[in-house]
Amino acid sequence: MSFKKHVFFVSRQCYWGVEPEDQNVVEVAQGGLDYSNADMIVASYPGEGEEYIGMVAAVTAAIKIAALWRAESNHTIQVATGNTGGNTIPFEGQPDTDKLLEEAREFDENLPHCPQCAEIGELIWFHELSEDERFCSENCSNLSLEWYQKENAVSRVEEAMAENGVDDRDLILIARMQPDEYYSQPEDERSDWLIRDVLSWHGLDELIKEIEDTGK
Numbered sequence: 090m091s092f093k094k095h096v097f098f099v100s101r102q103c104y105w106g107v108e109p110e111d112q113n114v115v116e117v118a119q120g121g122l123d124y125s126n127a128d129m130i131v132a133s134y135p136g137e138g139e140e141y142i143g144m145v146a147a148v149t150a151a152i153k154i155a156a157l158w159r160a161e162s163n164h165t166i167q168v169a170t171g172n173t174g175g176n177t178i179p180f181e182g183q184p185d186t187d188k189l190l191e192e193a194r195e196f197d198e199n200l201p202h203c204p205q206c207a208e209i210g211e212l213i214w215f216h217e218l219s220e221d222e223r224f225c226s227e228n229c230s231n232l233s234l235e236w237y238q239k240e241n242a243v244s245r246v247e248e249a250m251a252e253n254g255v256d257d258r259d260l261i262l263i264a265r266m267q268p269d270e271y272y273s274q275p276e277d278e279r280s281d282w283l284i285r286d287v288l289s290w291h292g293l294d295e296l297i298k299e300i301e302d303t304g305k
């Protein structure tokens with residue numbers, strides 16, 4: 090079994106060998122199902138018996154379940170966090186749920202986030218230009234690759250323009266674009282906008298060749 094520190098399993102438990110007021114807890118087990126205590130009560134409230142990505146989601150669900158259970162049973166019900174390490178061990182109840190949520194928020198903030206969508210999760214996807222970056226999904230990896238490819242293309246065009254003494258106005262001619270379109274853009278965004286737009290019409294190599302021909 091593999092321990093995933095960002096995965097939490099929420100269950101209701103009635104512990105043995107503890108004080109009566111510590112007996113009934115909604116347990117938030119870090120690492121997932123394998124790290125929760127084995128004798129969970131049969132799930133009957135929404136969100137119970139499920140794994141959550143991130144501690145805030147799990148603690149929020151646990152607090153709701155505890156409120157429902159408390160209202161129905163009239164027992165002391167606490168929310169408890171921990172992990173069994175694969176064994177059996179009662180978790181300590183945390184009566185201050187605001188504090189618990191605050192800790193959960195802090196915990197989640199310190200987890201690695203997907204550089205594309207900022208979500209937490211299992212960051213295992215990568216692409217040929219991502220170097221150390223790891224993403225939450227194939228989709229995020231693809232979006233990032235697209236972004237890198239575009240940025241690289243823009244750099245290549247800018248370099249070719251600088252080397253060949255081609256300015257924005259020449260580039261408009263290369264693209265055979267209506268200059269009105271270009272001048273309707275905000276001044277500081279024109280160059281970037283133009284290059285991106287030109288790239289969507291032409292192949293990159295073709296464009297660079299045209300820049301070189303124009304510069305001669």
Ligand SMILES: [Zn+2]
Nearest residue numbers: 203206225229
């Ligand atoms: Zn993502």
